[in-house]
Amino acid sequence: MKAQPIRAKKLVHSHHPGVIVVENLPKAKPSPGMQARIEAANNFLLENLPEDWAFLEEKDRQSKD
Amino acid sequence: MNLPQYPLLASNDFKQFDFISEGPNGRILKTVLFTPIEPGLYNLGFGDRDPETGDIDDLAVSNNGDTATILATVALAVMEFTIHFPQAWVYAKGSTPARTRLYQRGIRQNWSQIELFFYVRGFASGRWRKFDASGNYEAFLVVRN
Numbered sequence: 001m002k003a004q005p006i007r008a009k010k011l012v013h014s015h016h017p018g019v020i021v022v023e024n025l026p027k028a029k030p031s032p033g034m035q036a037r038i039e040a041a042n043n044f045l046l047e048n049l050p051e052d053w054a055f056l057e058e059k060d061r062q063s064k065d
Numbered sequence: 066m067n068l069p070q071y072p073l074l075a076s077n078d079f080k081q082f083d084f085i086s087e088g089p090n091g092r093i094l095k096t097v098l099f100t101p102i103e104p105g106l107y108n109l110g111f112g113d114r115d116p117e118t119g120d121i122d123d124l125a126v127s128n129n130g131d132t133a134t135i136l137a138t139v140a141l142a143v144m145e146f147t148i149h150f151p152q153a154w155v156y157a158k159g160s161t162p163a164r165t166r167l168y169q170r171g172i173r174q175n176w177s178q179i180e181l182f183f184y185v186r187g188f189a190s191g192r193w194r195k196f197d198a199s200g201n202y203e204a205f206l207v208v209r210n
Contacts, residue, residue, distance in 0.1 A: 015148045016141060018072050025076040025083060028096040030110055031120040034160070038110055041158045041204070042102045050186055050193035050206060 068137035079149040082142035088129030096121050097142040109157040123160035136171040147209045158204035173198045183207045
């Protein structure tokens with residue numbers, strides 16, 4: 001599959017050199033097969049959340065304090 | 066990471082990153098997509114993108130001879146994404162077992178730098194474990210330290 005050039009209208013700030021933020025980046029979406037794999041992976045993850053999932057909630061809570 | 070990377074184009078919500086792979090098979094548009102699973106939890110999707118339809122194909126094999134550069138560029142996308150979403154966990158599982166092993170090799174080879182920035186878990190034998198370079202994992206979860 002050969003790529004076509006991406007056309008951008010406006011560039012804004014990013015944190016890393018080599019990352020260019022594009023206001024109108026053409027939107028991508030998973031192919032139907034990829035979407036099915038994502039959903040299967042997500043279901044797997046939600047059924048197998050890590051034991052220290054609370055670590056995330058604690059980080060999130062601290063960020064809001 | 067001090068590895069060659071492709072320039073990345075980021076969407077202004079920092080959930081989509083595009084780059085062009087260059088090699089013997091031409092210029093190939095690649096996309097890294099972070100999609101929400103739950104609040105604070107994102108799936109990392111990656112693949113070749115059809116520039117006409119916008120569809121990402123995570124099973125495409127481009128054989129462009131630049132695997133290390135591609136992995137380093139995907140890592141850059143994770144770095145940039147987690148700057149903007151520092152509380153987010155990123156879930157990564159290859160579209161095939163071979164690709165999951167490729168992710169694992171990439172993490173292992175760059176572990177000394179990755180562990181400076183990320184807390185990494187790998188799923189093995191039915192549970193999540195702290196990433197160990199000698200382990201074999203089915204999926205990965207990363208969050209900023």
